Amino acid sequence: MFLYLLVLVVLVYLYRWIRELPRVPDKSSRYVYVTGCDSGFGNLLARHLDQNGFRVIAGCFTERGEEELKKNCSSSLITAHLDVRSKDSVAKVAAMIRDTTGDKGLWAVVNNAGTAVPSAMCDWLEVEDYRSMLEVNLLGVVSVTLSVLPLIKKARGRVVNVASVFGRISAAGGPYTISKYGVEAFNDSLRWGMKPFGVKVLCIEPGFFKTNVTDVGVQSRSLETVWKKMPQEIRDEYGQDYFHQSLEILKTKVAPMCDADLMKVVSCMEHAVAARRPRSRYSPGWDAKFFWLPLSYMPSCVSDYVLTASAIPLARNAK
Template sequence: MWLYLAALLALYFLRRWHRERQMVGNLPDKHVFITGCDSGFGHLLAKQLDGRGLRVLAACLTEQGAERLQQTTSGRLQTVILDVTCSDSIAAATAWVKEQVGDRGLWGLVNNAGIATPTAPSEWLSKADFVRVLDVNLVGPIEVTLSLLPLVHRARGRVVNMASVLGRVSGMGGGYCPAKYGVEAFSDSLRRELHYFGVKVSIIEPGAFETSLVSPQSLQQSLEQVWSRVPADVREAYGQQYFDHYQKVMQRFFRSASHNLRLVTNAMEHALTARHPRTRYSCGWDAKLFYLPVSYLPASWADFLLTRSMPKPAQGI
């Protein structure tokens, strides 16, 4: 019996390996639109796809970011300025993309733009702190997708959305985790709706990766700014010792982050160029070996594992 089960398992992985090696053709004729290309994953992915011969349409938040990207890529790559929190900016970028792709449509849309801070215990934050992150990480990608979806339809193309393992297990306060949970839900419903039109939707779920926007330095600065405006009664309830310990825990989390951004961009590239892309791509050993298994545990077990290294508030029970 065990021999039969082992044989079936081997056949399953062999079939999966064979399917995932099958690539789509005519890459030089395909346009891919990527948001958040100033730095980090988006910047690297734009260069990576340009090297594969695809026609990359790279959206950057700043002129400086666009210039840096153009200096290291071929003449095929085109840039546009895009603020995903601004409807007028999205409309202008959509019109520009239509001009670029013409009747061929848009093969790939990669919703990569995002921010990670402010991240802190929720009681320290304001509604504006949550809204800022949700606008960039969730509402913006939804509006970009809805605006460009007719072009993706035309090409029977791909939508690749940047989520996170923290969209499966909420490990910190603030708007980041709710936004990533929202990206997961939006992507799931979109995938099922577009399946009948030949459009494929993939979700990227990285673990901890250090970029210019997510670093120990940026996190420390953000935490100090948040703590400085926390109301006096809340500061007293938590205590300075809690803040100092919390800061160390978060610093330790990000210091252990991977610097190999290609683990993520390779997953994005596969989602765009494979004939049979995955529904979800988990990137990083912390995602595969800790966060994803924890997401399947009973809530009490997950709570213990995620809080055992956290400090206790001064006035906690």
């Protein structure tokens, strides 16, 4: 019985693999708009799509990001300064894309731009800390998507939203998981809403990878900044040992979990853009597939126990 079940599973995965192999034709005539191309996934994706023949429009936050990308890509790649928090900046890039694509429309937008700082316990932060991250990670995704959606409808193309496994389970305090849950909700409602127009809406839910978002140095400095500006009353409630052990958890548990192979994520993004039959969701990373996503389906009492088990020493030190 077990052998038959194993054969069935293998056949199902083989069928899916074969079914998902075909790619769209005429890549050189298809424009793809990628946000957050200064570094990380966005930078690698822009270069990868450019090498594969797509017409890439790369949104960068800095001039240095634009210059570095141009050096490493073909002359067909277009860069643009983009601040997803700014209505004017988003509209300006959308107008440029409209003029560039003409009657063809926009084949795909990949909403990759995001930030993970500040990140801390919920009551360590102020509402402005939440607002600043939501403006980038959630409202930026909505703003960019709506700005080019008519062009994507024209091309019967795709919207690719980069969320996170933390959009499926809240394993950290602060606004990051809230923003990613919001991206998931926006993605789901847009997906069924766009079906009558032939537009596919896909979601990328990466696990832990070595990028600026998970950089221990960046996260530690952010945590230190948050700790220093907190009211003394809250610092006294938690205690100095709690803070130091929080920094230690970043170094000993978060850092070792991060995968250095960013192409695992970029390959999923490329498939979402280029495959004739893309998946609705992609979960790159072994931790996403075999830990975070299964944990998200567990009863709350189980997931809470697993998530707090590593923080028991911290809880004991909280005053």
